[in-house]
Amino acid sequence: MPRLLDATNLPDADLVALAQEGRDEAYRELIRRYERPVFSLVYRMVRDREAAEDLAQETFIKVLNNIEKYSPEFKFSSWLFKIANNLAIDSLRRRRLNTVSIDGAAGAATQAEIEATSFEIGDRSENALDELANKELGAAIEVAIAKLRPLYRSCILLRHVDGRSYEEIAQLLDLPLGTVKTYIHRARHELREALEDTR
Amino acid sequence: MTLTRHLLPDELDLLLDGETGFGVQQLTAHLRDCADCRDELAALRAFVWDIETLPELTPNRGFADRVMLEVHVFEPWHVAIRTSVAGWMPESPALRIAAGTAVTSAATLVTGAAVWGWAHRDATVFVGGLVTERAREGLFASLTATAQTLVGPLGSTVGSGLPLLAVAGATLLTGAGLGFLGLRAVAARARRNEA
Numbered sequence: 001m002p003r004l005l006d007a008t009n010l011p012d013a014d015l016v017a018l019a020q021e022g023r024d025e026a027y028r029e030l031i032r033r034y035e036r037p038v039f040s041l042v043y044r045m046v047r048d049r050e051a052a053e054d055l056a057q058e059t060f061i062k063v064l065n066n067i068e069k070y071s072p073e074f075k076f077s078s079w080l081f082k083i084a085n086n087l088a089i090d091s092l093r094r095r096r097l098n099t100v101s102i103d104g105a106a107g108a109a110t111q112a113e114i115e116a117t118s119f120e121i122g123d124r125s126e127n128a129l130d131e132l133a134n135k136e137l138g139a140a141i142e143v144a145i146a147k148l149r150p151l152y153r154s155c156i157l158l159r160h161v162d163g164r165s166y167e168e169i170a171q172l173l174d175l176p177l178g179t180v181k182t183y184i185h186r187a188r189h190e191l192r193e194a195l196e197d198t199r
Numbered sequence: 200m201t202l203t204r205h206l207l208p209d210e211l212d213l214l215l216d217g218e219t220g221f222g223v224q225q226l227t228a229h230l231r232d233c234a235d236c237r238d239e240l241a242a243l244r245a246f247v248w249d250i251e252t253l254p255e256l257t258p259n260r261g262f263a264d265r266v267m268l269e270v271h272v273f274e275p276w277h278v279a280i281r282t283s284v285a286g287w288m289p290e291s292p293a294l295r296i297a298a299g300t301a302v303t304s305a306a307t308l309v310t311g312a313a314v315w316g317w318a319h320r321d322a323t324v325f326v327g328g329l330v331t332e333r334a335r336e337g338l339f340a341s342l343t344a345t346a347q348t349l350v351g352p353l354g355s356t357v358g359s360g361l362p363l364l365a366v367a368g369a370t371l372l373t374g375a376g377l378g379f380l381g382l383r384a385v386a387a388r389a390r391r392n393e394a
Binding site for chain 1: 272
């Protein structure tokens with residue numbers, strides 16, 4: 001019987017090695033570590049809670065069922081995000097879900113559906129007015145991001161929400177470095193224009 | 200030389216990303232003298248900060264369990280062996296040392312015997328043949344005795360050799376078949392009781 005594993009402090013590479021040895025705890029720790037970032041990225045891409053949940057799930061299933069093919073020269077998270085992003089882009093292509101409301105999924109028709117697919121945007125302030133302003137600004141940013149072209153959206157989310165470097169994004173999206181820089185620059189410009197009235 | 204115009208969006212982006220390459224020094228120098236460009240860069244930083252501080256979203260409860268239902272956790276054979284060996288290892292250090300010593304001694308003995316056998320191949324083949332012959336004779340004798348006990352006079356009429364082996368085999372198969380049917384009946388009864 002293998003000893004119980006405290007996986008929470010292990011780096012990703014060690015967890016992947018343990019998962020490759022068939023350790024269930026390592027799989028679960030990898031999911032725990034990345035479920036929120038992956039789900040956030042996918043949700044912000046497709047803007048539909050149910051679809052995002054399915055895509056995030058599909059991402060993990062795909063990655064974890066192919067864990068033995070993982071090559072340690074790349075970051076595990078880059079591999080994971082690459083698959084998540086590809087699945088989200090494919091889903092957008094299939095469903096043409098590009099422009100939607102922050103108040104719920106594109107397909108939500110009734111009040112109940114809107115409530116079921118919408119999110120409470122979290123706050124970080126103590127003051128109620130600040131809280132409201134932040135919530136409004138956050139919602140406006142979410143809407144503005146949702147209106148970007150899918151590849152601009154991927155670039156801006158990976159750069160500013162997930163904190164990836166330009167090089168990593170280029171590798172992740174299979175795009176030249178210059179293109180990534182241009183996309184991010186244009187996406188920032190479009191977002192600022194869209195948010196001009198809100199700020 | 201400092202710039203005599205305001206910074207372009209691309210140049211502000213370079214500063215925002217903290218680039219330090221060729222030409223950036225000139226932009227930084229301009230920034231020191233131009234309040235408008237400083238304000239513009241500050242606004243850009245504030246805007247990026249707003250994006251960077253968007254909250255993380257959480258999937259529904261039980262997400263990991265749903266994923267794990269579809270993930271095939273596979274233990275490679277070498278890991279399975281290692282785990283099994285680790286399972287046999289005693290907990291206490293003293294016992295571990297004793298077990299290690301015993302295994303090492305056994306391995307040394309076997310290796311020594313194998314090396315000796317290889318070095319004296321003729322003798323090994325001769326002794327091996329002798330042992331095999333004795334074993335075969337012994338097996339045959341015990342089979343004959345068993346058959347005579349089981350089938351009595353028929354055993355003595357059939358004698359020895361192939362017919363004897365066939366009788367023994369048939370007896371064995373019948374026994375195994377009856378055993379299997381018995382176990383099946385027990386299992387079926389257990390299932391009925393459970394239901």
